[in-house]
Amino acid sequence: MIRYYHLEDGKIKPSRGTELNRITWCDALQPTDNEMIEIAQKFNINLDDLEDCMEESERPRYNYDVLLKNNFLILHVVHSAEFDISQSPTVPMGIFLTSQGKLLTVHPTLPRHFENMIDILGRQNIKDTYYLLLEIAHFFFDQLDNMAQQLARNVRQMQTRILKSRNVGDIQEPFQVNSYLIMFITSVLGNTNAFKLFYHKNSGYFEKNLELLEKYNDNQTDIEQIYAFTSIIRDVLANSLDAYGGVINNNLSQIMKVVGSISLILMIPTIIASFYGMNVGLPGGGDPEGGNPIPFYFVIAVSFAISFAIWIFFRKNKWL
Numbered sequence: 001m002i003r004y005y006h007l008e009d010g011k012i013k014p015s016r017g018t019e020l021n022r023i024t025w026c027d028a029l030q031p032t033d034n035e036m037i038e039i040a041q042k043f044n045i046n047l048d049d050l051e052d053c054m055e056e057s058e059r060p061r062y063n064y065d066v067l068l069k070n071n072f073l074i075l076h077v078v079h080s081a082e083f084d085i086s087q088s089p090t091v092p093m094g095i096f097l098t099s100q101g102k103l104l105t106v107h108p109t110l111p112r113h114f115e116n117m118i119d120i121l122g123r124q125n126i127k128d129t130y131y132l133l134l135e136i137a138h139f140f141f142d143q144l145d146n147m148a149q150q151l152a153r154n155v156r157q158m159q160t161r162i163l164k165s166r167n168v169g170d171i172q173e174p175f176q177v178n179s180y181l182i183m184f185i186t187s188v189l190g191n192t193n194a195f196k197l198f199y200h201k202n203s204g205y206f207e208k209n210l211e212l213l214e215k216y217n218d219n220q221t222d223i224e225q226i227y228a229f230t231s232i233i234r235d236v237l238a239n240s241l242d243a244y245g246g247v248i249n250n251n252l253s254q255i256m257k258v259v260g261s262i263s264l265i266l267m268i269p270t271i272i273a274s275f276y277g278m279n280v281g282l283p284g285g286g287d288p289e290g291g292n293p294i295p296f297y298f299v300i301a302v303s304f305a306i307s308f309a310i311w312i313f314f315r316k317n318k319w320l
Contacts, residue, residue: 002027002029002039003029004017004026005026005027005118006022007024010124010127011121011124012122024102025102025129025132028106030109031106039106044070045070045096045098045104046072049072052074053094053108056091056092059074060076060092060187060190060193062074071201073198075194076090076188078144085176085180090187092108093105093107093140094107095136097133130205134215134219135215138218141222142222144188144223144226148184148188148229152233155236155237159237175241178238178241181233184230188227191223195223196220281293
């Protein structure tokens, strides 16, 4: 689906035509192959770049097409409104700023609250496509911030469950959330770097307009703060998982101490019973049939010799 918008008195409104001179912004949602060819020809864009926008595994990046003189950004935006660890936290969205001064956005799925963004843009005072690009980026960075807040709430709830848990199965969800969080942080960091590269390439234009430069600085500050905040959340969850491992190890040590103590207590009567259960004469006349006690001493000597040899072997291999 392709939608066209134009600037009228500083407001974004649906375009009344599809001619290039009437379009300021083109938004393509899950475009078909024919639609991508049409967009590439109309806006003079590399078709391979358009296809990259549809790859969910595509990383955030910035590229400047020297031949066509187009700015090309891929940013990662929030996948859905709900926190769901079974899905990828973000999906790519392509943004093109063409040499003709047109803006094009391409995404494989409808971003969260996209229609609300259209309404918000319709009330903003937008001067050109650079302003429009920064406003769109600001909206999606806000969505990343909202997702980071959801992650923080979930991690705080998990902290309590982790430290109270004694069941190994309870640790599966925190590990999944940890993986989800790592992917989310990677996307945020990629957005930060791509946005910086976009600024450095167009710094001359930004520095001529202080209001535009301030908007860029606000966006860059926002995405850097999101990255710092989510990094703290990741560290908190990692520390909680480490603490859980320490609790489990401590509990296991206590159990082993109890088992070792019980084994030591039971070993004494076992040894005594073993002495009297040997089919040899016992020293001191313990054998009612008056057997020879020499085999008894032989068995004891052999047992101690074998035990001592094993002890030496363990010590030599530093197992004791």
